[in-house]
Amino acid sequence: MDTISIRAPSISAPRATVRHRIRTRLPASLALLPTALVVLVVYIGCLLWTVRLSFTSSALLPKLDWVGLAQYSRLFANDRFLTSAENILIFGCLFISGCLILGFLLAVFIDQNVRGESLFRTVFLYPYAMSFVVTGVAWQWFLNPGLGLQKLVRDMGFPNFTFDWLVNQDMAIYTIVIAGIWHGAGLTMAILLAGLRGVDGDLWKAARVDGIPTWRVYISVVLPLLRPMIVTATVLLATGVVKLYDLVVAMTLGGPGIATEVPAKFVMDHLFERNNIALGTAAATIMLIAVVSVLAPWVYARYIRSQGRLG
Amino acid sequence: MRLKTRVSAYTLSCALIWSSGALAQQQKAEVLHWWTSAGESAAVKVFADQFTKAGGTWVDNAIAGGVNARAAGINRMVGGNPPTMLQFNTGKQFDELVTNDLLRDVDKQAQAGKWRDIMPKSIVEASVRNGKFYAVPVNIHGQNWLFYNTKVFADAGLEPPKTFPELIATGEKLKAKGIIPIALGGQPTWEHNLFRAVLVGNGGADLFRKFYGSRDQQAVKSPKFKETVELFGKLRGLVDPGSPGRNWNDATALVITNKAAMHFNGDWAKGEFIAAGQTAGKEYGCTLVGDGSSGKLVIGGDVFVFPASKDKAALAVQDKLIEVLLDPASQLEFNKKKGSIPVRLDVDVSSMDACAERSHAVLRDPSNQVEAMELLSTPNFSGAIQDAVTQYWNNPNMSADAFVEKVIGAMRDAS
Numbered sequence A: 001m002d003t004i005s006i007r008a009p010s011i012s013a014p015r016a017t018v019r020h021r022i023r024t025r026l027p028a029s030l031a032l033l034p035t036a037l038v039v040l041v042v043y044i045g046c047l048l049w050t051v052r053l054s055f056t057s058s059a060l061l062p063k064l065d066w067v068g069l070a071q072y073s074r075l076f077a078n079d080r081f082l083t084s085a086e087n088i089l090i091f092g093c094l095f096i097s098g099c100l101i102l103g104f105l106l107a108v109f110i111d112q113n114v115r116g117e118s119l120f121r122t123v124f125l126y127p128y129a130m131s132f133v134v135t136g137v138a139w140q141w142f143l144n145p146g147l148g149l150q151k152l153v154r155d156m157g158f159p160n161f162t163f164d165w166l167v168n169q170d171m172a173i174y175t176i177v178i179a180g181i182w183h184g185a186g187l188t189m190a191i192l193l194a195g196l197r198g199v200d201g202d203l204w205k206a207a208r209v210d211g212i213p214t215w216r217v218y219i220s221v222v223l224p225l226l227r228p229m230i231v232t233a234t235v236l237l238a239t240g241v242v243k244l245y246d247l248v249v250a251m252t253l254g255g256p257g258i259a260t261e262v263p264a265k266f267v268m269d270h271l272f273e274r275n276n277i278a279l280g281t282a283a284a285t286i287m288l289i290a291v292v293s294v295l296a297p298w299v300y301a302r303y304i305r306s307q308g309r310l311g
Numbered sequence B: 001m002r003l004k005t006r007v008s009a010y011t012l013s014c015a016l017i018w019s020s021g022a023l024a025q026q027q028k029a030e031v032l033h034w035w036t037s038a039g040e041s042a043a044v045k046v047f048a049d050q051f052t053k054a055g056g057t058w059v060d061n062a063i064a065g066g067v068n069a070r071a072a073g074i075n076r077m078v079g080g081n082p083p084t085m086l087q088f089n090t091g092k093q094f095d096e097l098v099t100n101d102l103l104r105d106v107d108k109q110a111q112a113g114k115w116r117d118i119m120p121k122s123i124v125e126a127s128v129r130n131g132k133f134y135a136v137p138v139n140i141h142g143q144n145w146l147f148y149n150t151k152v153f154a155d156a157g158l159e160p161p162k163t164f165p166e167l168i169a170t171g172e173k174l175k176a177k178g179i180i181p182i183a184l185g186g187q188p189t190w191e192h193n194l195f196r197a198v199l200v201g202n203g204g205a206d207l208f209r210k211f212y213g214s215r216d217q218q219a220v221k222s223p224k225f226k227e228t229v230e231l232f233g234k235l236r237g238l239v240d241p242g243s244p245g246r247n248w249n250d251a252t253a254l255v256i257t258n259k260a261a262m263h264f265n266g267d268w269a270k271g272e273f274i275a276a277g278q279t280a281g282k283e284y285g286c287t288l289v290g291d292g293s294s295g296k297l298v299i300g301g302d303v304f305v306f307p308a309s310k311d312k313a314a315l316a317v318q319d320k321l322i323e324v325l326l327d328p329a330s331q332l333e334f335n336k337k338k339g340s341i342p343v344r345l346d347v348d349v350s351s352m353d354a355c356a357e358r359s360h361a362v363l364r365d366p367s368n369q370v371e372a373m374e375l376l377s378t379p380n381f382s383g384a385i386q387d388a389v390t391q392y393w394n395n396p397n398m399s400a401d402a403f404v405e406k407v408i409g410a411m412r413d414a415s
Helices: A015-053 A070-076 A079-111 A117-129 A132-143 A149-155 A172-197 A201-210 A214-225 A227-242 A246-251 A263-273 A277-310 B002-026 B038-053 B066-078 B092-099 B107-113 B121-127 B150-156 B164-176 B188-203 B205-212 B217-221 B223-238 B248-256 B267-275 B312-326 B328-338 B354-364 B379-394 B400-413
Strands: B028-033 B057-062 B085-089 B135-137 B139-142 B145-149 B180-182 B260-265 B284-287 B297-300 B302-305 B369-371
Touching: A015 A277, A070 A079, A070 A277, A079 A117, A079 A172, A079 A227, A079 A263, A079 B379, A117 A172, A132 A172, A132 A246, A172 A227, A172 A246, A201 A214, A214 A227, A227 A277, A263 A277, A263 B066, A263 B379, B028 B038, B028 B066, B028 B312, B038 B057, B038 B267, B038 B312, B038 B328, B066 B085, B066 B092, B085 B092, B092 B302, B107 B312, B121 B135, B121 B369, B135 B312, B139 B267, B139 B328, B139 B354, B145 B150, B145 B248, B145 B267, B150 B164, B150 B260, B164 B180, B164 B188, B164 B223, B164 B260, B180 B223, B188 B205, B188 B223, B188 B248, B188 B260, B188 B297, B188 B379, B205 B217, B205 B223, B205 B369, B205 B379, B217 B223, B217 B400, B223 B379, B223 B400, B248 B260, B248 B267, B260 B267, B267 B284, B267 B354, B284 B354, B297 B354, B312 B328, B379 B400
Parallel strands: B028 B057, B028 B085, B180 B260, B297 B369
Antiparallel strands: B085 B302, B135 B302, B139 B297, B145 B260, B145 B284
């Protein structure tokens, strides 16, 4: 994650060195050119195109008129979009923190040199190998009050047991969080376990000599050492939050009612089902702004400010 | 001179050989549709076989899910590489393709085939833009059927209801016997479909048209509409708690397996009963709930549209496809498998099942035909209403007045 500063060739350098540099770097630059072009044209180009369309009245096909901020005022008067925004916040916070905590605990558990470590590792990582669609359908069956957990416990002789979060408007979003954590915790575990294995054994010995309890070492010594791994895991999980779509579609289809709608589903529905490209792109633009405003302070703190401080 | 003749003769023969080769290749028709379930693909195979028999090559391009298929088709048309024909639902989905001159008008074929005389008026209107046919309807689906389990009703000593107040009374009695009165696929689409069945049944055809078609705010504020919305709200109590998120075919299965008594759905649900080995009029019945008369049938269906082309050979292939689609024999076979009824009302349906015959009989009287939502309303407005309906349905504390407010907001705002 360290930045490499490239110093510009000084003017006084002999001509031969400059030519040599160009000659050695030319192939590399040429090799990078196609990727750079793709990024510029496809990513940046489509991004600008999306933003432009959000200021139009496009319906089924894109058209380039100008309606100002009309789509945005519609968007913020739309309860479905507001619910979506609220849901993505709830999901994002709980999902990331849940995955980190559970992943860390699992990693610590496996780090105790338990027997059958590779088996546990596989079992915990396995959910991540499944697509969100499979995850969603499996959890939908498991949490369905008439088929899954509730029926099972009731059939075992507890007729008053109730667990109907999936069909309860107020709780349904948390079932999505549960399924998401089940899916993502294994990956977090794998990343953090790699970090734990990298902790210097001498640190442990030193702590043991000083008589520090194990849990204290994990929290005060190991956890700070794991910072880069935690950052990596958080970034990976955060991308999953922004693009949350298939899990919801497979599990609740945004319901009951609009209780589990998310922004990505709002965008997809309006672009492709409701022939409302303008409103869909406006929602996509808002998503972009939200992501950028979360990322910008972090990028600033991580790259720009630290570079300035180091001079 | 001689050389010239020889050269031109040579060129001519070359051109002939080339063009006949091209013709053979151009007899190929690429068809984009979303009929992927077992019954649906059996149905579309009827068209494919007929087209092959007529000397063409049918290239089947089935994409699962109507939304995905339409998006793929529109992208290809805009990109200049359209399929030979593609499927839409009868209605407004292809409006903008017409205004952007992307579709071929097939009015010549329509006049030759007298489509305006043999098809229901609302289906004709939904396929005509600026006085010309731009789409070929292939079937009629009734969307507001009540399917019921005859055994459950016989065991309970009850009759299938004819009106919605009757339905609620019957439902309460069934519920007391431990039977799910109404099996509902708890997804916004099906909740909305149930709402439309109540609206047309209790509110009437006129209110239905004012609501989806002219977006009449006065009609929405009327006591009749409020009564209908409250009636719809009362149906919540007749649905089992496992309904949210359920697929429509799982809901149909509840009726098939005697767990539920009634199920509102379009006639595509017949495919599920048929697959379970049940016969219309025996294990299950179908009826229309309304004012107690023969009932109003909300009709939509599927059409094929033909991308505009300047290539004569391509146009000839499209002509052949149109002939196949509306041929009486293929209409009958296709619709038997699809669960719908032929779009040509002049086809003899006595070989079809009891529900199809009922549907055909109801539609004979034009005053019983009600255009489906897709024919009256834009996808955007329908979507906004769907959001409001699913919120109302899933929140028992929401009042009918609050729902009316949301609807008026959507009427003002949605394009």
